Structures are given as structure tokens and as C-alpha cells.
Amino acid sequence: MSVTAPSVPRKAAKTPRPRKSKAGWNLLGLFVFLTAGFPVYWMLNTAFKPAKDAIDPDPSLLPTGFTLANFRRALNIADFWGPVGRSLIVSLTVVVIGILVGMLAALAISRFAFRGRKIVIVGILAVQMVPLVAMIIPVFLLLNDLGQYDRLAGLIITYLTFILPFTVWTLRGFIVNIPKELEEAAMVDGCSRTTAFIRVVFPLLAPGLVATSVYGFIQAWNEYLYALMLMSQKNQTATVWLGNFTTKHGTEYAPMMAGSTLMAVPIVVLFLLVQRKMAAGLTAGAVKG
Numbered sequence: 626m627s628v629t630a631p632s633v634p635r636k637a638a639k640t641p642r643p644r645k646s647k648a649g650w651n652l653l654g655l656f657v658f659l660t661a662g663f664p665v666y667w668m669l670n671t672a673f674k675p676a677k678d679a680i681d682p683d684p685s686l687l688p689t690g691f692t693l694a695n696f697r698r699a700l701n702i703a704d705f706w707g708p709v710g711r712s713l714i715v716s717l718t719v720v721v722i723g724i725l726v727g728m729l730a731a732l733a734i735s736r737f738a739f740r741g742r743k744i745v746i747v748g749i750l751a752v753q754m755v756p757l758v759a760m761i762i763p764v765f766l767l768l769n770d771l772g773q774y775d776r777l778a779g780l781i782i783t784y785l786t787f788i789l790p791f792t793v794w795t796l797r798g799f800i801v802n803i804p805k806e807l808e809e810a811a812m813v814d815g816c817s818r819t820t821a822f823i824r825v826v827f828p829l830l831a832p833g834l835v836a837t838s839v840y841g842f843i844q845a846w847n848e849y850l851y852a853l854m855l856m857s858q859k860n861q862t863a864t865v866w867l868g869n870f871t872t873k874h875g876t877e878y879a880p881m882m883a884g885s886t887l888m889a890v891p892i893v894v895l896f897l898l899v900q901r902k903m904a905a906g907l908t909a910g911a912v913k914g
Contacts, residue, residue: 668886668889670686673690673691674691674879675692675694675879676694676695678690678879679878695880695883696883698877699883702869702880704866705887708866709863709887711777711862711863712845712863712864715781715784716842716845717842718781719845720838720841723788723792724838727789727837730789731792731794732800752786752790753787757787774855775856780862783855784848784851788844792837795836795837796830798833799830800826807825807829808822808825842892846888846892852865853865853868867884867888870884
């Protein structure tokens with residue numbers, strides 16, 4: 626008598642992912658890249674081409690020449706290093722103060738329960754919804770009364786009013802993702818709350834601090850409206866300095882693009898220095914068991 630072996634069910638074959646769908650996403654990504662990168666390419670192309678080619682009514686997408694005369698013109702017009710130095714002072718000061726105050730505020734909101742905590746959180750969100758243009762006149766009058774008009778300290782305080790809320794809210798998200806049990810375990814081992822924060826929470830928070838600092842620096846470095854309204858010609862920042870290329874005789878596009886390229890250098894250098902921390906900031910607070 627023959628015995629039939631039980632049949633083993635075969636695994637269902639995996640359905641291959643349609644290539645058309647993958648190709649469509651690749652084309653979409655390429656389109657987004659070209660759309661976002663073309664202004665940067667055009668800025669560099671115009672910065673290095675002869676000035677006469679920059680005002681050609683029939684411009685060429687490809688470089689038509691190479692010259693550094695536009696950069697020499699940009700460095701010689703008005704004062705270049707003065708505005709750049711002031712922008713660096715303002716941006717770095719805003720980042721340092723914003724990170725220190727924002728980190729402490731975010732720690733208090735995320736780790737401590739106190740009366741009015743929800744009101745503070747709602748207030749932070751509400752402040753970010755107010756358009757910056759709507760606050761120009763009140764800020765101008767306030768700084769004028771305090772004697773801080775046309776001073777870097779007044780500009781720093783102004784920038785902190787719209788950079789601090791974002792800093793607090795972002796750092797709060799990073800701190801919330803760090804388990805409290807890590808701090809509690811450190812305090813059981815003999816650490817104080819401050820020591821536990823420095824040794825346990827701060828290293829995990831470092832990528833978030835870097836990401837937030839880069840955002841704050843970019844915001845302060847690129848801000849134009851308040852720097853134009855609150856600072857005089859002799860104390861102008863780098864963004865306002867670019868306006869020197871627009872005169873009653875027209876706009877010098879090639880030197881202006883050269884000046885814009887020079888202004889972009891600090892941002893590019895900053896990203897190159899902290900790119901690893903920026904990538905780590907996307908997963909900051911994750912704990913591997």
C-alpha cells in the first residue's frame with residue numbers, strides 16, 4: 626500500500642514592483658532637484674560671466690565666459706567686510722543666546738509640570754503665526770524708546786523674538802523623545818538632576834541642538850526687512866549691503882550675483898562642517914535597546 630507524502634504549500638511568489646512607478650518617482654525627484662537647483666546655478670553662472678553678458682536680452686543657459694572682475698567689483702563697492710562682520714556678530718550671538726535660553730525653556734516645558742504650562746505652549750505656537758511685517762512699527766517704536774535703534778544689540782533682540790519660539794518648540798520635540806528613565810537611572814546611581822542632564826540627555830540632544838542652531842543662523846543671516854528698517858547705512862548688514870548694486874542708473878546684475886555668491890559661502894561652509902550632525906538630528910532621541 627503506497628503512502629502519499631503530504632504536499633508542502635508553496636510560497637506565493639513576490640509580485641515585482643512596477644518599474645513604471647519607480648521611474649515616475651525618479652523623474653519627479655529629478656524635476657524637484659532641477660527646480661530648486663536652477664536659481665543657484667544661474668546665480669553662479671551670472672557671477673562668473675562678463676558683466677555685458679549678464680544684461681544680454683538673449684541670455685545663454687551655458688557659461689559664455691569666465692571672469693573674476695565681478696567679485697572685485699563686489700568687494701570694492703561701498704564696504705563689504707563691515708556688513709559681513711556685523712552679520713556674523715548678529716547671527717552668532719542670536720544662535721548662542723537662542724540655544725541657551727531655548728534649551729532651558731524646552732527642558733522646563735517637557736520635563737516639569739507647572740501651572741500655565743499649556744498656556745506657554747499655545748503662546749509659543751501663536752507667536753510663530755504672527756507675520757513679521759505686522760510687528761515692524763511696534764518694534765521700531767519700542768527700540769527707539771529704549772535707545773536701541775541703529776544698534777546691533779537692538780537687532781539681536783529683535784531677531785530673538787522670532788527665532789526663540791521655533792528653537793523652544795523644536796528642542797522640546799527632541800527632549801520629549803528622550804526617555805525619562807535614562808535620567809532617573811542616572812540619579813539612582815548618584816547623579817544630581819543637573820549632572821544627569823549633562824551626562825545623559827545632552828549627548829542625545831546634541832544633534833537636535835546642531836540642527837536648530839543651523840536654522841537660527843540661516844534665519845538671522847538672511848533676514849533683510851528688519852535690518853533695513855532698524856539699521857542706518859553705516860551699520861547695515863550683509864543682506865542690506867546687496868542693495869548697493871541698485872542705483873539710479875540701473876542694477877549691476879553680475880556684481881550683485883557675485884555678492885550673493887560671497888554671502889552664500891558662510892552658509893555652505895557651515896553645512897559642510899555639521900552635515901553629519903544634521904543627518905543625525907533626523908533620528909535624535911532614538912534609543913537602541
